[in-house]
Amino acid sequence: MRFSVLASGSNGNAVYIEYGETKILLDAGISGKQLQMRLQAACAREMSDLTAILVTHEHDDHVRGLTQVCKRSHASIYMTEGTYASLPDKAKLDDESRFHAIREEQSFTVGDIQVTPFAISHDAEQPVAFRFDTPDASLAVVTDLGYVSDRQKALLQNCDAYVFESNHDTDMLRVSRYPWHLKRRILGDKGHLSNVDAGYALIDILPESPVEVYLAHLSADNNLPDLAELTVEQIVIDARPRLAEVLKLKRTSRQEATALTEISRARV
Template identity: 45%
Template sequence: MRFSILASGSTGNSILVETDQTTLLFDAGLSGKQIETRLKEIEIDPRSIDAIVVTHEHSDHIKGVGVLARRYSLPVYTHEKTWVEMDRLIGEIPIEQKFSFDEGEVRSFADLSVESFAISHDAAFPMGFCIYEGDKKLTIATDLGYVSQRIKETISGSNAYIFESNHDVEMLRMGRYPWNIKRRILSDVGHLSNEDAGEALSDILEGQGEKVYLSHLSQDNNMTELARLTVKNILEESGFSVDKDVKLLSTSPIKPTPIDEI
């Protein structure tokens, strides 16, 4: 299984996952043109995509969904409650390209299996995903206000995690956002702080060389090195050796990560 985080952050999110038999796009939160450009940067032909899977209906996750679905006749999968909100935002696509993805459902796409799980965020029915190819497992868990025990149990045992580390709490508190926005971000239906991410990962990781891509970093209330240092310190306090037991990797809102493989 190979993957690249095409974009990650407050301005847009999209993840490519592929095998020799199938190619999936999880979210398309950039314009269709930008998604195509990012795909070409990692030498992926947009025409090779088999389906789009959507986590939730916020614009930084769906901006390019309609354009790409129409241009390449792609099926789109998301929860039926998300469809209700998303339908009016992405423009018209043929009914035969619309598919529901229920909570806890496992769907097969050639040699990939995708399992959904509910997350806590202020959207209609937000979900994360575990993607399987044989004994390999990749987890996508971003845009969640907290990590429940159920989620920890669902995603544990992954070889790689695309995991939210959205903000530094002090930067957010002292920053320019209105208080109602700060309160929303800090709430249980908001986003994970760097500290939240580190604490959750210390419970989830097994120290078997897992890769963790710190994702959905706020461009106003976080910094790449600060997120990494905060999570690293918490993991090391919990007994992990970062770079040996677990690898912490960065994502970007402006360029795709190199294709990785598990």
């Protein structure tokens, strides 16, 4: 399995995943032009190559480019019925026959990839995160949630790579210029994970084998990449010192895609 985080942040999110001839775009939260440019630059792929488009929820930073991607591909489109019903007008699908409704914890296959959506707590209509499994590797993409439940931790065991939310530093957020209602939303159970939240959740999730964690959805105003990485690493390693030998923390960006990375189940 190979993947690239094409964009990650409050102004746009998208992840590309491929295995064999199966090519998936998870979310389309940047413009169609930017998606095409990043697919070409990082993955040497075109929108027309896509097998499927998956959508986590209806917020603009996840569906901004959905209409353009749909026009430039023949891919099937998967999301929950709640997300589909709540799509903004500019992201409505012209061809409803391409839409496939999915349900939480009901796995389905796209080509050679098994996809498992699961419910998350966020201020959207029926939002989900996803786990992707092939015979060779497993990847989870988990962002836009206020907390990580025990059920979610169980579903996230034994992946080889995680794209995992580390949205904000709580102290930076509390003293920021954000209005109080926005701070309360972000800090709430239907908001976003802080660096500390991410670290403590990962303690219970990460395997003992080599694993890559891509810290995602970092706030431009209330976080810093160095701070997010340091906080998560310190929390995880203090609790599970052996992970210092196998854990690799990676960064994502709002402006550019990560390299197309191959993951495999190289166990220790």
